[in-house]
Amino acid sequence: xxxxxxxxxxxxASIAGGVAVVDFNATWCGPCKMLAPVLExxxxxxxxxxxxxxxxxDDNPEIASQYNISSIPYVAVFKDGKLVDEQIxxxxxxxxxxxxxxxx
Amino acid sequence: MSERYDIAIIGTGPAGISAAITxxxxxxxxxxxxxxxxxxxxxxxxxxxxxxxLPEISGAELAEKLLEHLRVMEIxxxxxxxxxxxxxxxxxxxxxxxxxxxxxxxxxxxGVSFGKPFPGEDENLGxxxxxxxxxxxxxxxxxxxxxxxxxxxxxxxxxxxxxxxxKVYYLPVYKEEPHLSGDNIEIVHGAPVSIEKTxxxxxxxxxxxxxxxxxxxxxxxxxxxxxxxxxxALDGNHVKVDRRMAANLPGLFAAGDITGTPYQYIKAAxxxxxxxxxxxxxxxxxxxxx
Numbered sequence: 393x394x395x396x397x398x399x400x401x402x403x404x405a406s407i408a409g410g411v412a413v414v415d416f417n418a419t420w421c422g423p424c425k426m427l428a429p430v431l432e433x434x435x436x437x438x439x440x441x442x443x444x445x446x447x448x449x450d451d452n453p454e455i456a457s458q459y460n461i462s463s464i465p466y467v468a469v470f471k472d473g474k475l476v477d478e479q480i481x482x483x484x485x486x487x488x489x490x491x492x493x494x495x496x
Numbered sequence: 497m498s499e500r501y502d503i504a505i506i507g508t509g510p511a512g513i514s515a516a517i518t519x520x521x522x523x524x525x526x527x528x529x530x531x532x533x534x535x536x537x538x539x540x541x542x543x544x545x546x547x548x549x550l551p552e553i554s555g556a557e558l559a560e561k562l563l564e565h566l567r568v569m570e571i572x573x574x575x576x577x578x579x580x581x582x583x584x585x586x587x588x589x590x591x592x593x594x595x596x597x598x599x600x601x602x603x604x605x606x607g608v609s610f611g612k613p614f615p616g617e618d619e620n621l622g623x624x625x626x627x628x629x630x631x632x633x634x635x636x637x638x639x640x641x642x643x644x645x646x647x648x649x650x651x652x653x654x655x656x657x658x659x660x661x662x663k664v665y666y667l668p669v670y671k672e673e674p675h676l677s678g679d680n681i682e683i684v685h686g687a688p689v690s691i692e693k694t695x696x697x698x699x700x701x702x703x704x705x706x707x708x709x710x711x712x713x714x715x716x717x718x719x720x721x722x723x724x725x726x727x728x729a730l731d732g733n734h735v736k737v738d739r740r741m742a743a744n745l746p747g748l749f750a751a752g753d754i755t756g757t758p759y760q761y762i763k764a765a766x767x768x769x770x771x772x773x774x775x776x777x778x779x780x781x782x783x784x785x786x
Contacts, residue, residue, distance in 0.1 A: 420634045422591050426582040433585075463622035463632075480622045484583040484727040484745060 395428070395435050395444040400452045407470040411442040413492055416459075416466040418450050423482040424465040430485045431467075434492070442469075442492050469495050500598040501527040503775050504590055506578055506724075507605030509535035510761045511752025513562045514768030515603045515775075516571050522776045527599060528566075529592075532575040534559040535607060538761070547762050558761065579628045581725040583745045586782060593630050600782060601775040604725070604735060604743070604750040605768060608759070609718050616691035617714070624698040625691060627723065629653035629713050636661040639710040642700050644688055648672050650715040654681065657713070665707050667700075721754060731756070741771035747782075749775050 395415065398406050406412060415431050417424035428446070435444035449456040449464060459468065459475070469477035469492060479491050503519045505512045508530030516528040533539065541555025550558065566573065580591040581602055590597045617625055626632045629643060630653055640663040643654040651666070651674050658664040658678035667684045668674045674683055686702030691712060693699075699708045721735050722728045729736045729744035734756040741749045749771040752764035 418634070422594065422596070422631055423580065423582065426584065426589050426591075426596070429584070462624055462635075463626075482580070482582050482726045485585060487727050 395431050395446050398445045398447055400455050403447070403452075403455055404473070406443070406445050408473045410472065411492070411495055412470045413442055413444045414468045414470065415444070415446045416449050416456060416461055416464055416468065417446060418448055418464055421464050427465045427467075427482050427488075430488060433485060434489055437489070438492060441496055467491070471495055500587060500600060501525050502599065502779055503527070503601045503603060503772070504529065504588065504597070504599035505603045505605060505772075506530065506581075506590075507535065507607060507752065507754070508532075508573055509538055509605060509607055509752055509764060510558075510562065511607075511754075511764035511768040511771075512603070512605035513566060514765040515605060515751055515772040516768075517565060517569055518769050518772035519775065520569050520571050522772070524776060524779065526571060527574060527597065528571055529574045529576055529578055529590075530606070532573045534562055537607060537609070538562070541761075544761055546760070578724065579631060581748075583725070583727055583748065586747075586785075588747065591631070601747045601749065601778050602725075603741075603768070603771045603775060604721060604748070604754055605752045605764075605771070606718050606721075606724075606754055608733070608753045611716070613720070614688060614690050614714075616693070620691060620693055620698065620712075621723070624693060624710070625712050625714065627714055627716070627719050629657045629715065632711075632713075633657050633660045636711060638662050640664070640697075641711045641713055642667065642684075642698070642707050642709045643713045643715060644669060644700070645674070646670065646716045648674065651676055653713075653715060663709070665709060667702075667707075721750070739770075740774040740777075741767055742774055742778075747775075747778055749778075 467479040476495050502524040504527040505515050506529050519526045538555050539559045544553050576592045582589040587600050588602045642665045644667045646669045654666045658681045664681045665684050690701045697708050697710045698712045735750040737750050737755050751767035751771040753759045
């Protein structure tokens with residue numbers, strides 16, 4: 393499975409069940425560009441354990457402000473719809489993987 | 497930038513230059529990034545008495561010899577600032593302003609010119625505190641920011657930010673009078689003390705008064721190594737390395753003052769040599785895996 397790009401209307405349904413990882417990003421954000429391939433690899437490695445989504449904060453300002461996001465990349469981990477963990481800024485793959493795994 | 501360097505070396509003191517020389521001897525494609533006039537710390541040293549083969553040499557003379565060595569070896573210095581180094585797995589991506597350059601291995605040799613963070617700085621990094629105006633400027637459209645510049649060259653970044661932000665307060669941490677373009681830039685003088693998050697935004701406390709804005713940019717000569725390389729392990733303020741000068745991330749090495757005391761030129765040069773040779777072995781192991 394790969395990272396699915398979502399927008400505000402699909403947001404609630406996407407995070408509703410199981411572990412969902414949402415990468416909040418923007419087209420102009422350098423570290424976001426670097427984190428995207430890392431998340432793609434993780435989504436393949438963790439298939440069946442967690443689902444991966446990406447959301448552009450410029451296109452979805454209401455969600456960004458709901459979660460008070462002031463710096464991106466911001467990776468949020470949801471469990472059954474509830475925010476359980478977060479990671480601000482780029483991190484190498486093994487570290488991001490452990491952030492997701494500790495919430496499985 | 498599509499070409500990938502074998503080894504990127506950040507820093508142009510004895511450690512970085514020594515690493516670059518050894519990497520070039522081993523026929524690697526080298527990117528040496530740092531001040532084109534050799535690290536300031538070397539040039540300003542008064543007298544160096546324990547560098548074998550160069551008795552009683554002044555810092556300025558050693559700097560000239562180091563540059564001459566680079567010229568002889570045909571190693572250019574790329575005089576740019578690296579904002580971040582991202583470990584991508586089997587390569588590194590170096591953010592230089594808005595560009596990304598790639599290298600299979602990286603050697604950190606930028607010395608220890610980073611100071612202690614202000615109280616409130618680490619907690620708010622990425623939450624209102626930023627180290628790179630060109631990277632985060634777009635977040636400040638229609639908003640205000642304080643820019644603390646540690647060298648006159650940061651004025652360019654402040655002017656760039658002012659093209660996007662509604663209001664920029666520029667606080668120079670140097671003696672020269674700033675020259676800034678833009679009606680929405682206000683120059684503020686003061687000594688920064690701490691940073692606080694308040695209901696009205698980010699507050700920079702100074703010895704004399706305070707300024708509040710939506711964000712605070714701290715533009716220093718160099719940032720702490722673990723901020724430069726996300727995921728890097730430190731030992732105190734220094735990069736944690738083993739005897740091969742390898743850091744905790746595969747393909748990443750460090751040399752010189754950045755790895756800890758003693759802060760000696762010859763120790764830095766020696767470590768640069770070890771780091772380059774270790775990076776060469778790492779490149780060989782990468783090739784075998786492929």
